[in-house]
Amino acid sequence: MNQSLMTEFKEDLKDFREMTEKFYAKEVSIKDYKGFSGGFGSYAQRGGEASMLRLRMPGGRITKEKLKFLVDAIAAYDVRRVHLTTCQTVQFHDLGMKAVCDIMEQAMEVGIITRGGGGDFPRNVMVSPLSGVEQGEYFDVLPYAERAGDYLMGMIKTVKLPRKLKVGFSNSPANVTHATFRDLGFMAKENGLFDVYSAGGLGNNYKMGVKVAENVKPEEVLYYVEAMVRTFTTYGNYESRAKSRTRYMQETLGVEGYKKAYQEKLLEVKAKFKDSLLIKSSVSAEQESNTEESVVNIKEQESQLKNVAAYPQTESASERVITQKQAGLYAVAYHPVGGMVPAQKFEEIYEGIKNAAKAEVRVAPDETLYIINLNAQQAEKIHKITADGAKNLFETSVSCIGSTVCQIGLRDSQGLLASIVEAVEPYHFADGVLPRIHISGCPSSCGTHQIGKLGFRGASKSVNEKAEPAFAFYVNGQDTQGEERFGEEWGVMLATDIPKFFVELGTVISEEKVSYEQWYKKNMDTLKNIAEPYLQK
Template sequence: MTLINRKMKDLLLQLVPKYRQLSDDFFSGRISPIQYMGASGSFGSYAERGGQTAMLRLRFIAGAISHDQLAYLADCIETHAIQKIHFTSGQALQFHHLSGPEVLDIYAEALEHDVFGTASGGSHFSSIAADPLRGIDPAETFDISPYVRAAAAYRLAVFPTLRLPRKFKIAFTASRRNETHATFKDLGFVWDGNGGFDVYAAGGLGPRPQMGLCLARHTEPSQCLYYLDAMLQLFSEHGNYEAHARARSRYLLLTLGEEEFRRLFTEYLEKAWEKELDIMPEPGVAAPGAMPPVVQADSRIQPQKQDGLYYIHYQLRGGLPKKEVFTALLRYLATCPEAAGRLGMDSSFYAINLRPDEAARALAIIAGDTAKDDFHASVACIGATTCQMGIRDAQACLTALLQALDADDVATRYLPQLHISGCHFSCGGHQAGSIGLRGALKIVDKHPYPAYVVSAGGSSRLGQEAFGEEIATLKEEDLPRFFTALAAVLEEAGQPFRDWYPAHQKHLAALVQTFE
């Protein structure tokens, strides 16, 4: 599917001269990083710490990388000598340490391949999240793909004229795992298992996290754009344009109160019904026949619902692939006739639509760059050495933690996947992690130490949604000792953390506090 038609591409390319002037002003020192950030987010770019380089965020249709885009990405990485790539927790790719001209060149050329940085940051309808295995998961009962694509097309269509006070994120899910956080996004569509979507609004992570308010039950899937349009118009016309820190949609619900919020939403929904926003989905994937045989005893290779096709799961530390490995994988997948890619919400990558021999070959390419367990596949934001907003370097923290435990041969098989954010903005999703770490500063005997606030019990699973409870603040240097001790407890219990924790919350709190 071509998401960006020629007219839209030309419209977006007309913005390049404006961004070129902005970029020139920033890199020549005529404007500050904050001034640059206020406008550059519209192009998916932000300055990095130090003000000498920038990053570019590239989005696809909720992380779905088409076959043709595989080769383009490999070409882009090699042509522009990209040195740092980050799989984000929002199903996007970020290229780091770019010069101003490099950002402009990649932004413009990517549009020709339906890859866009447009509105990927700033005060825009910035992202759409969806189950990464939609349409191919043997366990799914409904394919949300047509509705995700329709929302993506709508997003670009309204970009030129839609004014919002802050970023706006939506999500779709048909999975009990709810890894897209659809019940606590600015707007979320949750398949109810019985022919419709439940609609949630005004949720989100970050400062003052909030679960979404359920606005409707069992809505007709073909009508989801009416709910999206209504919520966007409500946010546009009633959002807070004065206080940036209180401008996300969850604050609008807090300000208005539930009753008034519902009344206004209903009013905007009535107006939306006057538009023509029905979605006519193309035919879905046929129900699977006999399940294909397992290629090999490796959990990274799994069968799809389509007979004879498989996907592989590429998980790695903190979402940072080795450039050579990722490029080689992209090059190989581009030679597989049906192959495509999907970006996961946990900073991972899926190669899909592979024949048995192709799956085995792809797995061999990534063999030296994959995490051995959930703990080694922990999620981390890009970190304060790169991000201007960060307090702590989440990537360095994760690297040091893994190195320390591996050096001591600590058994990590039962430890959970961590979610680490360098600050309170939760770019690493720490608030929804079973164990989360948030960058902080700890004062001990009047001396400041790099530290992390430890939270536990976060969950996005449908019916079990919870934000983690903050239970301790540990100096960064003490984290390896805590996780070594926790690993020993879990080994003795013979249980993964997710199974052990519900009955041992007080045990965990007591354990972590011994390291405070």
């Protein structure tokens, strides 16, 4: 990142510390503090007695240096609650006044920026978590995403957006970053180019993105980022906060009108910036260098690999060691239940990889950690270290932090997931009988409930004239490119009934000895019949 910009960000931290001290002295209201602190990536938690801090990890990438910082900060400030987010960031929770200010300042020394982690700013640029190492990927999109992220960070001081802007890059049709329905998304193609989508998003008034360009050269992505920003600042709604997201431009301009407006801005950008926004060929050189180095490493490992079992890549959730496209190298998946990482786990992982030359950690949009670029022995070691994670597909379910922590959260999404896991555990359902589910505590969709096979969104239901905790129920969401669809809302379930629903569902599917995926294709009506008694009238 530009060093002069980093200097400006550092100078801003004095204002954050001053305002935070006033907030904890009860001189500033929660509402006023939220409007200020969000731009620094921090919010007061529910009750106003503690803070959370969102540590941006561009592309979800945590280098060993950044990982060591997390380890040291957790130890120094006794951080006990850490959550992985669906925007590929790491959130520290339950921080006091000194801790939140100190960690924010110290993080910058290792290149971790919290600025823009909240508020009306560009958010963390998302990337397929195994980009660069994944078998079958079209190409490594991470270097281009990192350039885009730096470019957007440069706008924080100069451009006033109507609302937050989310950008994603996908290396394959798996589309785990939801690039086809982000504010701006770049979908890699087999021909080495990108298709570009815009004005999509989850949450209220969710929309699929509009394809605004095809066959875009990767080195030109910054022109498309700048065009998006200019379209948003020109046509975005600055008057109504509720409608200040790019997807509302599909309503005001129409789909074709939006596409036309975007392409006009793109021409304007190309005319103004000429060749100055082209990403230099150093990106390709980096990719070639990484490949060459991996070949050298493989030769050094050949004798080790003869005595260590290699782990094949599989589709089973319980098989966590993944064969990379670099021969002889592996990635290990670790999904802490609910995305809640035991604080000491970062130190254990760091100790396990600190001597592995190219090892690093990636945060995935589904709250999984991937530890990549490991040889067979290192993979075996990390596999043991992370054995406390999800034991099956269902336990890899996605959940936001929930209302016990979040100011705007309506329901306890973490509590719901924990109660379901506890309810189904005695039945020992086979892996895959219950699908991965997605839980959001409110309509903001931080748990991406709208794209889950089964999804839940915090709601309220009156029972005997008393408001009871409940969740809206969504069915059959999908994010794979070409098959994208948002889940259909079927009704509302009481939070106390949902664990019983999953016990019944798992029991029915187990009797047929198939996975949920296989079962649902032939049994949508049966699912409706199972759900019906739990849906509130």
